[in-house]
Amino acid sequence: MKVIFDDDQFSFQLLRVLGDAANGAADIGECLSTANRIKEGDFESWHDEWVRTARRIHAVADANLAAGHRVSAREAYHRASNYYRAAEFYLHGDPTDSRIKDLSRASATCFRQVAQLEGPPIDTMEVPYDDKTLPAHFYRADASETPRPTLILQTGFDGTIEELYGTAMAATRRGINCLTFEGPGQGRVIREQGLPFRPDWEHVVTPIVDHTQTLPGVDPTRIALMGLSFGGYLAPRAAAFEHRLAACIANGGVFDYLEANLAFSGLSKEEILGAIRKDHTAVDTEMWNMAETNMGLRWGIQNGMFTFKAATPSEYIVKASEFALAGVAEQIACPTLVIDTEAERFFPGQAQKLYDALTCPKEFMLFTAEEGAEEHCQIGAAMISQERIFGWLENALAKT
Numbered sequence: 288m289k290v291i292f293d294d295d296q297f298s299f300q301l302l303r304v305l306g307d308a309a310n311g312a313a314d315i316g317e318c319l320s321t322a323n324r325i326k327e328g329d330f331e332s333w334h335d336e337w338v339r340t341a342r343r344i345h346a347v348a349d350a351n352l353a354a355g356h357r358v359s360a361r362e363a364y365h366r367a368s369n370y371y372r373a374a375e376f377y378l379h380g381d382p383t384d385s386r387i388k389d390l391s392r393a394s395a396t397c398f399r400q401v402a403q404l405e406g407p408p409i410d411t412m413e414v415p416y417d418d419k420t421l422p423a424h425f426y427r428a429d430a431s432e433t434p435r436p437t438l439i440l441q442t443g444f445d446g447t448i449e450e451l452y453g454t455a456m457a458a459t460r461r462g463i464n465c466l467t468f469e470g471p472g473q474g475r476v477i478r479e480q481g482l483p484f485r486p487d488w489e490h491v492v493t494p495i496v497d498h499t500q501t502l503p504g505v506d507p508t509r510i511a512l513m514g515l516s517f518g519g520y521l522a523p524r525a526a527a528f529e530h531r532l533a534a535c536i537a538n539g540g541v542f543d544y545l546e547a548n549l550a551f552s553g554l555s556k557e558e559i560l561g562a563i564r565k566d567h568t569a570v571d572t573e574m575w576n577m578a579e580t581n582m583g584l585r586w587g588i589q590n591g592m593f594t595f596k597a598a599t600p601s602e603y604i605v606k607a608s609e610f611a612l613a614g615v616a617e618q619i620a621c622p623t624l625v626i627d628t629e630a631e632r633f634f635p636g637q638a639q640k641l642y643d644a645l646t647c648p649k650e651f652m653l654f655t656a657e658e659g660a661e662e663h664c665q666i667g668a669a670m671i672s673q674e675r676i677f678g679w680l681e682n683a684l685a686k687t
Contacts, residue, residue, distance in 0.1 A: 288630070288662055291322045296583040297333070299632070302667045304373050309669040310453025311362060312369040317344070321370075328582055330377035334386070341370035345397060352400070361404035368397035368449050376445070377586060379593035391447075391478045398449040414468065414498045416491070419482065422448055422475055423468040423495070425502055426455040436509035436533075436684045437464040437502075439495055443516030445590055447474040454513075457673040461681060466499050470521070472594040483596035486609040492525035496532070509533050509684050513676075515664050519626075519634070520544050520610055523641060527618040534683040536676065538664055540625040540638030544610035547634040548591075551584065560608060567601040574600040616644035622683045623647055626676070628654045630661035650679060 290305065292298040301322050307313040321340045326332035348363035375390035402409035407430050413420035428435050438458045440451050448469045455465035469476050470491040472484030485491070492512065500507045512529075513536035514522025520541035526532050541547060546556050554562075563570050578585035588600050597603035623645055627638035642651045652675060654660035660668035 288659075288667065291319065292325075292327055294328050294582055295632070296586060297325070297327065299662065299666065300333075300373070300376060302662065304369060306667040306669055307369050307450070307453060310456065312365045312450075312452060314366060317366065317370075330380075330586075333377050334374050337370050337374035338390070341367050341374055341393070344370060345393070348397065348400065357404050361401050364397040364400040364404070365452070368394045368401065371397065372447055372449065380585075380589040382593050388478055391475060394447065394449055395475065398452075401452070412498075414495055416470075416494050419480055421468050421470055421491070421495070423466055423498070424448060424451075424455070426459050426465040426467070427504060428459045428462050428464050429504075432503040434506035435462060435464050435504055436511065436687075437466060437499055437505045438680070439492070439499060439510060439512045440465055440467045441470065441512075441514050441518050441521065442473060443514065443518040443521065444472075444594065446515060446518075451515075453669055454515075454673065457669075457677060461677050463677075463680070463684075464502075464504060466495070466502070468495055477594050477596075481596070484594055484606075484610075486524070488521040488524045489528035491521075492529050496529060500531075507531070509687050511535065511680060511684060513538060513680075516633070517541060517544065519638070519641070520612065523612060523616060523619060523623065524610075526621060526623065527612075527615045530620055532621045533687045534621050534680060535619065535623045536626070536680065537623070537638070537641060538626040538676065539628060539631060539634055540641035541634050542612050542616070542637050542640035542644060545604065545607040546611070547637050548587070548607065550635055551581075556608060559604060563601045563605060567599070570601045570604075571599045612641060612644065616641060617646050619645060619647045621647060622686075623649050624652060624676070624679050624683075625649065626652045626654070628661050628663060628665060629656050631663055633663050652676070652679065 289298045290302045304313050305318050321336050324336045344363050345367040348360050352360035371390050371394035378384050378387050402411050410425040412423050414423050448467050451467040455467050458465040471482035476482050511534040512522050512532050515538050519537035519539050523537050526535040591603040595603050595606045625638050625642040654665050658671050660671050665672035
């Protein structure tokens with residue numbers, strides 16, 4: 288599905304921003320106007336034009352708030368938050384770039400206004416995690432404290448907690464509370480605390496479940512977990528060891544993270560790790576040479592090194608090799624939904640491998656081009672995605 292840009296990476300990221308129009312975090316005209324100013328394949332041009340739009344809409348939000356127009360202010364703050372997120376997206380080639388934190392903070396600042404102006408307000412909180420904390424947002428299905436099912440929702444390799452608003456609100460419309468969070472390697476946790484991804488994700492989710500059970504209006508017997516994108520590995524990994532979960536959703540499923548990322552190279556996991564052991568410098572050189580003409584690969588290496596805290600591509604590859612569910616997926620006990628898309632570009636074939644490895648009650652859900660939902664995580668098709676996924680979740684939780 289191509290939008291404006293010939294390059295697949297820019298086209299997909301534009302569709303990602305556009306798709307949030309369904310959730311009120313984008314306006315189509317603003318997005319198309321911005322995209323038409325961006326130089327194809329130029330990371331700096333991408334940053335410059337999204338910042339320009341974000342600042343303009345941020346000013347509109349501030350003016351509306353000062354004038355007492357709370358609804359208009361909330362809507363503009365929401366779009367500005369998303370545009371700041373987009374502006375920061377391609378900056379990770381230099382982890383010391385001050386714009387990374389500046390734009391992340393600007394996006395979070397705008398979203399805090401959204402949270403305060405939403406009705407009922409979205410509770411922002413910090414969840415204890417080791418000697419640190421993890422940011423979380425709690426969306427209530429209603430203002431009462433009637434015990435309700437609750438969805439714990441997390442992003443993946445490159446998303447942010449603010450981006451989870453649309454799915455969280457879809458949960459509340461169906462009478463389900465939602466707690467969203469960022470863990471190590473994600474959002475402000477990597478940018479502000481420097482905590483990278485860890486493969487044993489149950490050590491992240493367990494304190495989140497502990498905290499969720501203390502929140503008003505949460506039925507502790509009906510807590511589900513959903514992970515998006517790379518979260519399709521993280522959530523099932525956690526569910527294999529955190530048995531208080533009533534259901535798990537992997538959108539889309541990831542069985543072996545490194546294997547998926549090597550699909551472009553034709554090399555097996557064993558072959559690339561063997562090459563690194565033999566001469567890691569040669570592997571690094573080859574990876575950077577390939578990235579010069581492959582923008583998606585360049586971004587993937589840069590973001591991988593940033594979020595895994597790796598100094599070189601080969602170090603990133605070695606760390607990524609630990610993120611696999613072989614011998615783990617069989618330990619998941621709760622009902623699990625594994626999702627795939629017809630044009631899956633980042634983890635092709637991985638959802639089926641995860642599904643096949645599961646021994647728990649399970650269902651496989653495929654989104655198609657006919658539905659307009661064939662892209663990774665159904666980007667650009669929020670409504671049909673929410674309808675089908677929450678249909679499964681409501682049924683699963685009703686049986687608990």
